[in-house]
Amino acid sequence: MTNEIITEGLTLTLVGFFTVIGILVFLMGITFSIGKVANRKSQSKPAENIMDQSPASSLQDTELAAIMGVSILLKQHSSIDTNNPKTHEDLDE
Amino acid sequence: MNEIVDYLRETGVSNLTLGNAILFLVGIGFIYCAVAKKMEPYVLLPIGLGIIIANLPMTGLSVFDPSGSIQGSGILGVIFHYGLSYWNILPPLIFLGLGAMTDFGPIIANPKTLILGGAAQIGIFVAFWGALSTGWFDINEAIVIGIIGGADGPTTIFTSAKLAPHMLGITAVVAYSYMAGVVFIQPPLMKLFTTKNEREILMKPSRKVSRFEKLIFPMITMVCIVLLVPESAPLVTMFMIGNLFKETGVVPKLMNAASNELLNVVTIFLMLTVGAQLSANLVLEPKTLAILALGLVAFACGTIGGLLGAKIMNLFLKEKINPLIGSAGVSAVPMAARLSHLIGQKANPDNFLLPHAMGPNIAGVIGSAVVAGIFITLVGN
Numbered sequence: 001m002t003n004e005i006i007t008e009g010l011t012l013t014l015v016g017f018f019t020v021i022g023i024l025v026f027l028m029g030i031t032f033s034i035g036k037v038a039n040r041k042s043q044s045k046p047a048e049n050i051m052d053q054s055p056a057s058s059l060q061d062t063e064l065a066a067i068m069g070v071s072i073l074l075k076q077h078s079s080i081d082t083n084n085p086k087t088h089e090d091l092d093e
Numbered sequence: 094m095n096e097i098v099d100y101l102r103e104t105g106v107s108n109l110t111l112g113n114a115i116l117f118l119v120g121i122g123f124i125y126c127a128v129a130k131k132m133e134p135y136v137l138l139p140i141g142l143g144i145i146i147a148n149l150p151m152t153g154l155s156v157f158d159p160s161g162s163i164q165g166s167g168i169l170g171v172i173f174h175y176g177l178s179y180w181n182i183l184p185p186l187i188f189l190g191l192g193a194m195t196d197f198g199p200i201i202a203n204p205k206t207l208i209l210g211g212a213a214q215i216g217i218f219v220a221f222w223g224a225l226s227t228g229w230f231d232i233n234e235a236i237v238i239g240i241i242g243g244a245d246g247p248t249t250i251f252t253s254a255k256l257a258p259h260m261l262g263i264t265a266v267v268a269y270s271y272m273a274g275v276v277f278i279q280p281p282l283m284k285l286f287t288t289k290n291e292r293e294i295l296m297k298p299s300r301k302v303s304r305f306e307k308l309i310f311p312m313i314t315m316v317c318i319v320l321l322v323p324e325s326a327p328l329v330t331m332f333m334i335g336n337l338f339k340e341t342g343v344v345p346k347l348m349n350a351a352s353n354e355l356l357n358v359v360t361i362f363l364m365l366t367v368g369a370q371l372s373a374n375l376v377l378e379p380k381t382l383a384i385l386a387l388g389l390v391a392f393a394c395g396t397i398g399g400l401l402g403a404k405i406m407n408l409f410l411k412e413k414i415n416p417l418i419g420s421a422g423v424s425a426v427p428m429a430a431r432l433s434h435l436i437g438q439k440a441n442p443d444n445f446l447l448p449h450a451m452g453p454n455i456a457g458v459i460g461s462a463v464v465a466g467i468f469i470t471l472v473g474n
Contacts, residue, residue, distance in 0.1 A: 038303045
């Protein structure tokens, strides 16, 4: 092996190895950060879910659930012709 | 009478050499492994058939005529020229399909495993120096031999086609053969370089990864790698695009096309062509034996690098990792990860290492593509 080949080989090895390790460490850092952001998001989500899936234990919750129930019912029937008497019968049920 | 003698001279039988006969046996060996032993059948069967085709004399199937004369080239010669040595589009297309089949969840859940994918690349550099020290190979050829240690077929083919097209057939076959033989090569090394206590280390189940993380990870990885190592772009971008087809969930037809139809079509072309490069006059020389030996060294050192990398990481970690997952850093997806899992379960039946080992396994694919890109940048231009 000539000195030239050894020098070129060493350059390739050092640049190659440390670049790949550097890139992977950098990606590791970014992935950790993304994970933290995603965790924070998911931690804040359940609070909203609790509101959605309230067991209606208190009077306030019961009222809220009733209002939401009515709004869902109205949403379901929003495309229906309100002048149609059959629609009113359905909603009464 | 003269016409009959001339005709007989032009038949394959009279042009058959001992070398062709030996390569027939090699081809039959590949087909046997694929059909009877079910070892990497999608790879070894077309390669075996390609070897037999390439060694049938007078067919001209693997010939490419650069003058462009009509009917001067064979089908496999044309595919080799345009698909590999000239445009080099087949390996990136394979990466597109692989990306559409890959789940980055294990890496995102445990990003530390990315380092193991880097540690396992040591095999590439050891084999590179081994090849240089023989004095038989120049820098480009030594790089291509080293890349076998990445244990990633498409990356080996991509690098060979760019830096040493004359070695493409043999390096691809050596890479795929060792990948198929991972069950024989890795277990003794895994046992030799880990203690029983280390193999018994239990790893907690990974956390659940959100869709947001799975969408953002390939995009960020692609942009970072391509900005730093543009030469790895053909492999890395295709891999990440395929993965985004899958993770966005809005283009199931594209995902299916990439991971089924496209991947299958490209595999047929690529493997037949690679096999067809193994003609007797190219293979039966001492250099080939050296490539076989150095490929094995590369693969073994990659495995050892991953195992030792995990052991070194354990010196700094509170929650220890099972070093067996380090050996999966040598790509060979998913066989290497499955081996880590099996050996881990043998040591401790409560161990379930597969999801943990998939992290370094996929990191190994990214790592070897990056190393290939760096090498091509430094010597290819």
